[in-house]
Amino acid sequence: MTASAIRLAGVTRRFGRTTALDDVSAEVPAGIVCGLLGRNGAGKTTLMSILAGHDRPSEGTVEILGRDPFEQRAVMSSISFIRDNQRYPEDFKLRHVLRVAPRFHEGWDPALAAELVDAFRLPSRTTVKKMSRGQQSGLGIVIGLASRAPLTVFDEPYLGLDATARRIFADRLLATRMDESDRRTIVLSTHLIDEMEQLLDHVVILDGGRLVRSGATEEVTAGAWSLSGPAEAVLRLAAGRTPLSTHRVGGLLSLVFDGETPEGLAAEARTTGAQLSPVGLQDLVAAFGDRTSAPSREEAAA
Amino acid sequence: MLTDDRPIFQQIADQLADGILAGTYPPGAPVPSTNELAAFHRINPATVGKGVNVLVDAGVLEKRRGLGMYVTEGARERLLADRRAAFARDYVAPLLTEARSLGLAPAEVHRLIDQEVEP
Numbered sequence: 065m066t067a068s069a070i071r072l073a074g075v076t077r078r079f080g081r082t083t084a085l086d087d088v089s090a091e092v093p094a095g096i097v098c099g100l101l102g103r104n105g106a107g108k109t110t111l112m113s114i115l116a117g118h119d120r121p122s123e124g125t126v127e128i129l130g131r132d133p134f135e136q137r138a139v140m141s142s143i144s145f146i147r148d149n150q151r152y153p154e155d156f157k158l159r160h161v162l163r164v165a166p167r168f169h170e171g172w173d174p175a176l177a178a179e180l181v182d183a184f185r186l187p188s189r190t191t192v193k194k195m196s197r198g199q200q201s202g203l204g205i206v207i208g209l210a211s212r213a214p215l216t217v218f219d220e221p222y223l224g225l226d227a228t229a230r231r232i233f234a235d236r237l238l239a240t241r242m243d244e245s246d247r248r249t250i251v252l253s254t255h256l257i258d259e260m261e262q263l264l265d266h267v268v269i270l271d272g273g274r275l276v277r278s279g280a281t282e283e284v285t286a287g288a289w290s291l292s293g294p295a296e297a298v299l300r301l302a303a304g305r306t307p308l309s310t311h312r313v314g315g316l317l318s319l320v321f322d323g324e325t326p327e328g329l330a331a332e333a334r335t336t337g338a339q340l341s342p343v344g345l346q347d348l349v350a351a352f353g354d355r356t357s358a359p360s361r362e363e364a365a366a
Numbered sequence: 367m368l369t370d371d372r373p374i375f376q377q378i379a380d381q382l383a384d385g386i387l388a389g390t391y392p393p394g395a396p397v398p399s400t401n402e403l404a405a406f407h408r409i410n411p412a413t414v415g416k417g418v419n420v421l422v423d424a425g426v427l428e429k430r431r432g433l434g435m436y437v438t439e440g441a442r443e444r445l446l447a448d449r450r451a452a453f454a455r456d457y458v459a460p461l462l463t464e465a466r467s468l469g470l471a472p473a474e475v476h477r478l479i480d481q482e483v484e485p
Contacts (some may be wrong), residue, residue: 193448231408237405238405238411239405242401242404262368262374262407262409263409264410265410265412281410283375339419344370
C-alpha cells in the first residue's frame with residue numbers, strides 16, 4: 065500500500081460568515097500528480113494554502129507527509145507552494161529570485177532551474193513585476209519544479225502560458241513524475257481540464273467548499289455517464305433519475321448523471337436515436353459546478 | 367496520435383499490437399518503455415502501464431526484470447487469432463446494423479462486398 069502524501073479529515077475553513085471549505089476529507093497518495101478542480105470560488109486556493117501550512121483549518125485535521133504542516137518547520141521546508149499571484153520586492157529581477165529560492169528548499173536543483181529558465185525564455189533584465197503574465201507563470205514553474213520539494217503545490221500554473229510553454233511544463237511535470245529517485249507529489253489547480261486530464265493520476269473536485277469527488281482519475285470519470293439526443297427520447301430513457309446537469313437547445317437534450325452506467329441502457333438508447341456515452345473529466349467538473357444553477361432539473365426528472 | 371473516442375490505455379495497447387502485427391516489433395524484440403510512451407504521448411505512465419498490461423495478460427508481451435517489455439514468441443499468431451475472433455463483432459455486426467437502418471437487404475450487402483473485392 066502506498067503511503068499518503070496528504071490526509072484531510074473534516075477540514076472546514078470559515079472566514080467570518082463565509083464557509084470556504086466545508087468538512088473536506090480526502091487522501092492523496094504520495095508520488096503522483098493530483099489535479100485540484102472546481103469552479104472559481106469552490107475553495108481550491110483556500111485548500112492549497114492549508115496544504116502549504118500558510119493557513120490552518122477552523123476545524124478538522126491536515127497531515128502532510130505524516131505531519132501537521134502548520135506546526136512543523138520541517139514540513140514547511142519540504143513544501144513548495146507556487147501562488148498564481150506571488151509578490152516579490154519591487155526591484156527583484158530573475159537573478160534575485162533564483163538567489164533567494166534555494167534558501168527555502170534543501171533539495172534545490174540549480175541545473176534544472178537554469179534549464180527551465182532557458183526553456184521558458186525568461187528575461188533577465190526585466191523586474192519580475194514587469195514580466196508578462198506568462199513569464200511570471202513560467203518563473204513560478206521554475207521555482208516549483210527546481211525546488212524538488214516532496215510536496216509541490218501549483219495554483220493555476222498555466223495562466224498566460226503560450227502553447228509551447230504549456231508543453232514544456234507538461235513534459236517536465238511528467239519527467240518529475242517518472243523520476244523514481246525522489247517520488248515527489250505534485251498538486252495543481254487548473255481550469256484547462258481537457259488539456260491536463262491525461263497527466264493527472266488523481267483528482268480532487270470541489271464545489272461550493274465541499275468535496276464532490278476524490279480518487280484515481282479514471283475511477284472518477286467511470287462514475288458518470290451522459291445521455292443525449294432528441295429530448296423526448298432522452299427524457300423517456302432518463303426515467304426519474306436526477307441529472308447532475310442539463311443542457312437543452314430546442315428539441316435536443318443532454319443530461320449528465322452520477323454513478324455507474326445502467327446495464328442495457330446503451331442498447332435501448334441506440335434504438336431511439338439517443339446516445340449514452342462516457343463523460344470526460346472536463347464535462348464532469350462542469351456538471352458538478354452546474355448543479356446549483358441547473359434550472360430544469362425537475363423538468364428533466366419529470 | 368491518440369483520439370478522444372476510446373479509453374487511452376486501450377489505444378496504447380492497440381498501437382503496440384499494430385506494431386507487432388506489422389512486424390515493427392518482431393518476437394524477442396523490445397517495445398518502447400512505459401516512460402518513453404508516457405513522455406511521447408504526454409500521458410500519465412499509469413495509463414501506459416494499464417495498456418501494456420492488457421498485452422501482458424494476452425501473452426503478447428513479457429516483462430524481463432530490469433530490462434523492459436519484450437514481444438513473446440508467437441505474439442503475432444495470438445494477436446491474429448484474437449482479431450479474427452473479434453472480426454465479426456467489430457466489423458460485420460456494425461456493417462449489418464448500418465445496412466438494416468438504410469434498408470439494404472443482406473443479399474445487397476453481399477453484392478456490394480463482391481463488387482469491392484473485384485470491381
